[in-house]
Amino acid sequence: MKQKLVRVLVGNLTAWIISIISMAPLLLILFNSLKDSQSASDMNLKLPAFPIQWENFSVVIEKGKLFGSFINSCIYSLGSVLLCCLLSSLAAYVLSRNRTKLMNIIYMFIVLGITMPVNYVALTKVMMFLNLNNTRLGIILLYTAMQLPFSVFLIYSFVAKIPVELDEAGVIDGCKPLRLFASIILPLLKPAVATVFVLTFLNTWNEFVSPLYFLSSSAKWPMTLSVYNFFGMYFKDWNLVCADIVMTSLPVIIIYLLGQKHIVSGMTAGAVKG
Incomplete structure (x- = not known):
């Protein structure tokens, strides 16, 4: 009994230590985003002194043009997420x-696309040939193609656990292929599709290299490129840089916290279903 208690205490203590170490960079950025320029230049974990510099965020929104880049990131992420969820579920089912x-x-x-690196030279030629370079549609399609392999792999294993007898019952009732998929199979794929939704959104929102190569117009930049550009202009004002990072990371953190239960349920449901 004592040995079990010691193991539990050691495990909890280890988890707390790892969590504190992991949270340190986030707290560092958050605290420094609320300080003035001189205090933030020290880059320490001291709490921000009063008065708290809330105006750092308004300055970042105005000078960093975050509103436009936020809209762009939403368009790219949500567009690629919807396409990826639809195409990967259809492909995995078939x-x-x-x-x-x-x-x-x-x-x-x-599935081989999960391990294969992206050849940006060939990809650039393909994008130029299709006139998708420096277009929002091109970035959405590119994000979708990059996330499809893992999404198909994830949903494929989930579909394999769904009894084929459900398909046969739907066909007997007169369901055509698309109606069979939409009415019977897709509702059962909800945990896996929700997992794909969250993971795809996180990956596309944080994508930096692809828009850097394929978006030459600053008006079409997502938030990741805006942070990069803002840092180049205000690299001495760490309070503004940290505020910019906080505002860029906030949507990702919110989506992850809201979708965390779906990720866990999607993984476990696919493992035990059927």
Whole structure:
């Protein structure tokens, strides 16, 4: 009994230590975003002195043009998320239900994209050939293509746990393929699709390299590029830089906190269903 209690205490203490270490950078940025320029230059974990510099955020919004970049990030992330959820669920359903040799090859080809690096030279030529360079549609399609392999892999394993008898019952009742998928299969995929939604949103919101290469117009930049540009102009004002980082990270943190339970339920439901 004592040994079990000691193990529990040691485990909890270790978890607290790791959590504190992980939270230190976030607290550092948050505290310094509420200080004046001179105090923030020390970059320490001291609490901000009164009066708290709330105006740092208004300065960042005005000078960093965050409102426009926030709208761009929402367009890119939500557009790619919706496309990715729809296409990956359809592809995973078809590939999982048709276990032919050709379908297995196609599935392995798609999943191979998880490990393959992005060739930006070839990708640039493709984007230019399709006239998608420096366009919002091009970035949305690019984000979708980059997130599809893992999304298909995740939903594929979930679909495999759904009994085929449900498909047969739907066909007997007169359901056509699209109605069968939309009315019977898709509601059962809700935990997996929610997981794909959250993970895809987090990955696309934080994407930096792709828009840097394929968006030459600053009016189309997402928030990640705005932070990069803002840091280049105000690298001496760490209070403003930290405020910019806080405002850029806030949507990601909110989405993660709201979708955390869906990620866990999606992973566990796919493992035990059927």
